[in-house]
Amino acid sequence: xxxxxxxxxxxxxxxxxxxxxxxxxxxxxxxxxxxxxxxxxxxxxxxxxxxxxxxxxxxxxxxxxxxxxxxxxxxxxxxxxxxxxxxxxxxxxxxxxxxxxxxxxxxxxxxxxxxxxxxxxxxxxxxxxxxxxxxxxxxxxxxxxxxxxxxxxxxxxxxxxxxxxxxxxxxxxxxxxxxxxxxxxxxxxxxxxxxxxxxxxxxxxxxxxxxxxxxxxxxxxxxxxxxxxxxxxxxxxxxxxxxx
Amino acid sequence: xxxxxxxxxxxxxxxxxxxxxxxxxxxxxxxxxxxxxxxxxxxxxxxxxxxxxxxxxxxxxxxxxxxxxxxxxxxxxxxxxxxxxxxxxxxxxxxxxxxxxxxxxxxxxxxxxxxxxxxxxxxxxxxxxxxxxxxxxxxxxxxxxxxxxxxxxxxxxxxxxxxxxxxxxxxxxxxxxxxxxxxxxxxxxxxxxxxxxxxxxxxxxxxxxxxxxxxxxxxxxxxxxxxxxxxxxxxxxxxxxxxxxx
Numbered sequence: 002x003x004x005x006x007x008x009x010x011x012x013x014x015x016x017x018x019x020x021x022x023x024x025x026x027x028x029x030x031x032x033x034x035x036x037x038x039x040x041x042x043x044x045x046x047x048x049x050x051x052x053x054x055x056x057x058x059x060x061x062x063x064x065x066x067x068x069x070x071x072x073x074x075x076x077x078x079x080x081x082x083x084x085x086x087x088x089x090x091x092x093x094x095x096x097x098x099x100x101x102x103x104x105x106x107x108x109x110x111x112x113x114x115x116x117x118x119x120x121x122x123x124x125x126x127x128x129x130x131x132x133x134x135x136x137x138x139x140x141x142x143x144x145x146x147x148x149x150x151x152x153x154x155x156x157x158x159x160x161x162x163x164x165x166x167x168x169x170x171x172x173x174x175x176x177x178x179x180x181x182x183x184x185x186x187x188x189x190x191x192x193x194x195x196x197x198x199x200x201x202x203x204x205x206x207x208x209x210x211x212x213x214x215x216x217x218x219x220x221x222x223x224x225x226x227x228x229x230x231x232x233x234x235x236x237x238x239x240x241x242x243x244x245x
Numbered sequence: 246x247x248x249x250x251x252x253x254x255x256x257x258x259x260x261x262x263x264x265x266x267x268x269x270x271x272x273x274x275x276x277x278x279x280x281x282x283x284x285x286x287x288x289x290x291x292x293x294x295x296x297x298x299x300x301x302x303x304x305x306x307x308x309x310x311x312x313x314x315x316x317x318x319x320x321x322x323x324x325x326x327x328x329x330x331x332x333x334x335x336x337x338x339x340x341x342x343x344x345x346x347x348x349x350x351x352x353x354x355x356x357x358x359x360x361x362x363x364x365x366x367x368x369x370x371x372x373x374x375x376x377x378x379x380x381x382x383x384x385x386x387x388x389x390x391x392x393x394x395x396x397x398x399x400x401x402x403x404x405x406x407x408x409x410x411x412x413x414x415x416x417x418x419x420x421x422x423x424x425x426x427x428x429x430x431x432x433x434x435x436x437x438x439x440x441x442x443x444x445x446x447x448x449x450x451x452x453x454x455x456x457x458x459x460x461x462x463x464x465x466x467x468x469x470x471x472x473x474x475x476x477x478x479x480x481x482x483x484x485x486x487x488x489x490x491x
Contacts, residue, residue, distance in 0.1 A: 090382055131486070134484075149383075
């Protein structure tokens with residue numbers, strides 16, 4: 002069993018079934034990229050993994066334990082599985098440093114001093130340490146996203162989920178964020194990344210999942226999936242990327 | 246020789262200055278105390294009403310929250326739906342009839358508190374739902390419980406957004422204390438009536454009172470806008486130069 006195991010996951014909004022019987026498993030240290038067109042269910046799948054959406058049916062296991070139950074258990078689980086959002090979701094009323102310290106202080110109950118040291122360590126890693134006194138509204142998109150990554154890292158999560166981390170960014174800011182994620186991949190952090198950046202997905206992932214209309218259409222090592230897709234739908238989706 | 250308006254005003258101020266002054270103080274005391282207590286009630290109710298009930302919560306917890314929400318809803322409906330003057334009559338004379346005696350001052354503060362609470366509850370709820378859901382999700386993703394997110398992230402942001410409405414309520418309360426003269430509460434309006442009746446000089450007496458209310462409201466409007474500016478925070482920030490080399 003891997004660190005995260007998804008079995009028969011379904012999610013419906015009303016009578017619209019967004020996820021249809023999803024099964025997959027990822028091991029510790031793996032970097033999984035989920036690609037697919039908009040509306041294919043990638044983001045919903047990721048949100049189900051963090052219980053920001055409650056699955057309609059099916060089970061998610063985290064290190065052999067079923068996730069869910071009381072709010073307390075859900076929060077404990079979320080503290081081990083970090084999430085980085087497309088829209089950053091930094092706390093607007095806090096400085097960069099306070100943002101990073103918040104989870105460490107309020108959830109992990111670390112001391113103020115320890116939280117500060119850990120926060121600065123990860124802010125240095127993403128190159129944002131000089132900005133500890135800035136408020137989110139004073140930063141560029143790329144900077145905000147790097148702070149959001151640092152904030153997630155201060156929780157020292159076992160798995161980090163990325164929901165289209167570069168989709169809201171200017172083209173010239175995409176690189177700085179992707180470089181940070183690549184660095185994390187090298188260090189062996191387990192990550193699941195929903196992305197539209199094909200070259201990045203090919204380079205960084207150990208496994209690539211292609212989703213289409215609420216199902217996993219194809220899942221393979223990136224070299225195989227990108228150069229020799231088996232499923233005609235994957236071929237159609239990737240044709241622009243491969244030929245272009 | 247007949248006095249002109251200005252002379253009457255000066256005369257009334259000389260004769261009844263102490264009444265006007267005492268009335269003003271009582272009006273201020275009541276409205277400040279009532280508003281502050283009311284804001285606390287309003288925040289409590291607003292927070293209760295925007296607390297989510299999850300299907301995975303225990304039965305007892307769900308029932309408890311549903312009850313709290315029901316009570317707070319009923320409270321808001323009742324106190325927004327009836328005139329303050331009527332509430333004052335019920336609370337003061339009505340209770341007296343059943344042997345419960347409270348001073349006009351307590352009744353006045355209570356009525357203002359309950360009214361402000363009812364209006365504030367909706368304002369606070371509105372302030373909370375105006376905050377981007379991403380702020381909640383950012384907190385949830387870190388594993389923060391609902392109330393941690395509420396108090397550390399959402400309310401500080403919502404608070405700033407509802408300062409203008411708090412100002413509205415406060416100023417309304419300063420003026421609304423005047424209706425509380427129905428319970429024999431000797432606030433500014435009551436004091437003015439006494440002065441006016443004695444010499445039959447309504448125009449001059451109420452001109453003075455109008456001016457006092459106007460000045461009070463102006464002062465508080467200015468104070469609140471200072472608070473609002475303060476809450477905006479600094480526009481600039483200092484780079485932490487010790488980390489620039491890394």
